Structures are given as C-alpha cells and as structure tokens.
Amino acid sequence: MFEEIWTEKYRPKKLEEMAGQKEIVNRLESFVKKRSLPHCLFAGPAGTGKTTAALCIARAFFGEHWHSNFLELNASDERGIDTIRTKVKDFARTRAIGDSFKIIYLDEADALTRDAQQALRRTMENFAGICRFILAANYSSKIILPIQSRCAVFRFSRLTKDEATDYLKRIQKAEKLTIDSKSLGMVFELSEGDMRKAVNILQTAAISSKKVTSKIILETAGKAEPKQITAMLNLALKGKFTQARKILISILFEQGLSGEDVIKQIHKEIFSLQISDKKKMELVAKTGEYEFRLTEGSNELIQLEALLAQFGLIR
Numbered sequence: 199m200f201e202e203i204w205t206e207k208y209r210p211k212k213l214e215e216m217a218g219q220k221e222i223v224n225r226l227e228s229f230v231k232k233r234s235l236p237h238c239l240f241a242g243p244a245g246t247g248k249t250t251a252a253l254c255i256a257r258a259f260f261g262e263h264w265h266s267n268f269l270e271l272n273a274s275d276e277r278g279i280d281t282i283r284t285k286v287k288d289f290a291r292t293r294a295i296g297d298s299f300k301i302i303y304l305d306e307a308d309a310l311t312r313d314a315q316q317a318l319r320r321t322m323e324n325f326a327g328i329c330r331f332i333l334a335a336n337y338s339s340k341i342i343l344p345i346q347s348r349c350a351v352f353r354f355s356r357l358t359k360d361e362a363t364d365y366l367k368r369i370q371k372a373e374k375l376t377i378d379s380k381s382l383g384m385v386f387e388l389s390e391g392d393m394r395k396a397v398n399i400l401q402t403a404a405i406s407s408k409k410v411t412s413k414i415i416l417e418t419a420g421k422a423e424p425k426q427i428t429a430m431l432n433l434a435l436k437g438k439f440t441q442a443r444k445i446l447i448s449i450l451f452e453q454g455l456s457g458e459d460v461i462k463q464i465h466k467e468i469f470s471l472q473i474s475d476k477k478k479m480e481l482v483a484k485t486g487e488y489e490f491r492l493t494e495g496s497n498e499l500i501q502l503e504a505l506l507a508q509f510g511l512i513r
C-alpha cells in the first residue's frame with residue numbers, strides 16, 4: 199500500500215498545532231486576528247517550521263481558497279530574479295479571492311545575490327498593494343538591510359528535546375507505534391533539531407515493524423551507538439588495540455557503516471572523552487588527517503586502524 203510521507207501527513211495545519219516557536223506563533227496569530235500581514239522574514243535552520251508556519255498563515259487568512267492566494271517559490275530553483283519577477287507578476291495579475299492580498303513565500307531567499315535582492319526589493323515594493331512576501335533564509339544576515347528593514351523578522355530556533363519529542367509522540371500515537379522514550383530521544387539527538395530529519399528517521403525505522411527499537415533507529419540513521427564508539431576509543435586510549443579493533447570491525451562489517459560515518463562519529467565523541475584538552479586537540483588534528491585520506495579513497499579499515507593506533511600512541 200502506498201504510504202504517505204509523514205513529513206507532509208503530520209505537518210501542522212494550524213499555527214496552534216506547531217511545536218515550540220511559541221513567541222513566533224503568538225505574533226503571527228495576532229496578525230491573523232487583525233487580518234493584516236506585513237512582509238515577513240523567517241530566519242532559521244532547516245526543519246524548524248518556516249514553511250509550515252507560512253502554510254498555516256495562508257490557511258488562517260484564506261481558508262479553503264488558500265491555494266489560489268498562495269505562491270511558493272524557491273530562490274535556488276528559479277533561474278534568477280527575472281523568473282521570480284515574472285512569476286510574481288503572473289500571480290499578482292488576478293485579484294485575491296475573498297481577501298485583499300495574496301501571499302508569496304520565497305524560500306532560500308539568501309541564495310539570491312545582492313543585486314538580485316535589490317531587484318527583489320523593488321518587486322516587493324511594486325506589488326506591496328496586492329502581495330505580502332514571506333522570505334525564508336537560514337541566516338538573516340545574508341539578506342540585504344533594505345529588505346530586512348521592510349520585513350517583520352522572525353527567528354526560528356531548533357526545537358528543544360521536549361518540544362520535539364512531544365511532537366514525535368503525536369505521530370507515534372497516530373501510527374500506533376511502540377517506542378520507548380529513550381529511543382524517541384535518540385531520534386531527536388540524531389536529527390540535531392531538524393524536524394524533517396527526525397520525522398524521516400522515525401518513518402523509515404517503522405517501515406518493517408510498528409515496534410521501533412533504538413537498534414533499528416541507529417541502523418536507519420546509519421550510525422553506530424555513541425557508547426560503542428566511546429568504548430572503542432577508550433580501549434584504544436588504554437592501548438588495548440586488539441579489542442578496540444574488534445569493535446571497529448563489527449561497526450564496519452556487521453553494521454555496515456561507511457568509514458566516513460565512523461570517522462565523523464569518532465570526531466564527535468573525542469570531545470566527551472575523559473582526557474586533557476591538549477590530547478583532545480591532538481586527536482582532533484589526527485582525525486582530520488585521516489578523514490581527508492578516507493575521502494581521497496584510501497582503504498577504510500587500514501585508515502581507521504591507523505587512527506585507532508594514534509589514540510594508543512597519544513597516551
């Protein structure tokens with residue numbers, strides 16, 4: 199049976215259903231109440247609800263007509279500002295149904311050059327009577343000041359663990375999944391606060407069974423358990439090379455992780471090892487070297503073994 203993608207299936211349809219971003223939600227709701235909307239700039243990392251918030255606003259303002267009053271463009275897909283301008287013009291040509299303005303959501307606005315942004319600013323002004331722009335960008339600093347000063351700026355932050363897991367629990371319930379809170383927490387850790395990633399990990403992990411374990415989640419996310427990596431590094435630090443190597447081999451060949459994934463995790467785990475900062479620095483420098491060799495196509499096992507040996511030598 200065709201399974202709908204959960205990132206769409208569970209995307210909130212109302213502002214009040216959004217997880218976290220409370221202050222943003224409050225400000226946006228007050229615009230809806232007043233039935234007026236300024237141009238907006240949504241700044242923040244991927245998967246924090248920028249597109250979702252824009253879609254919720256469109257629904258709140260236009261109800262069932264939201265589709266015809268909402269245009270979504272992606273600055274890095276369109277071939278430059280001219281195509282964007284043409285599309286805006288076409289969209290603005292017809293009157294908004296039932297309401298006095300239309301909304302244009304321009305994703306990745308920071309992909310536009312400064313010149314293109316100047317042209318965008320003029321377009322925003324020319325159509326201000328008919329259209330409200332919501333620009334989305336990872337960093338507001340990449341948007342020219344003349345645009346920033348014409349927009350209400352909203353800063354989206356990564357969700358906290360509690361906010362994210364509350365939201366994931368809604369999905370868990372709706373999909374009747376069995377998953378303990380430790381594993382749910384792991385989904386969050388692996389997603390690094392990107393909810394698209396979190397929901398995708400959860401959906402993929404649930405493909406074969408409604409019973410989701412942390413083992414399945416780790417396999418899905420293509421990562422070894424952090425504690426396995428830490429154990430391996432600690433053994434290597436103690437000079438117990440043969441035992442450290444056993445773990446490495448299991449990670450590479452039984453769990454099937456790529457050398458690059460393993461080295462990225464080693465890098466991450468170095469910072470939580472119980473060793474001096476000086477040793478951490480040396481190990482981070484070494485890890486960087488070996489990471490480079492791996493990306494150049496050297497043999498994974500040999501390079502990772504050599505890196506483990508470095509951990510032993512640094513004692």
Ligand SMILES: Nc1ncnc2c1ncn2[C@@H]1O[C@H](COP(=O)(O)OP(=O)(O)O)[C@@H](O)[C@H]1O
Pocket residue numbers: 204205206208209210215216217218219243244245246247248249250251357365392393394397
């Ligand atoms: N604050 C949030 N509350 C609920 N779901 C969210 C939130 N942020 C992201 N998501 C979920 O993550 C996915 C991507 O969200 P989206 O709004 O497209 O992120 P972006 O900030 O990259 O535009 C969607 O499925 C959405 O439901």
Ligand SMILES: [Mg+2]
Pocket residue numbers: 248249250305334
């Ligand atoms: Mg988006």
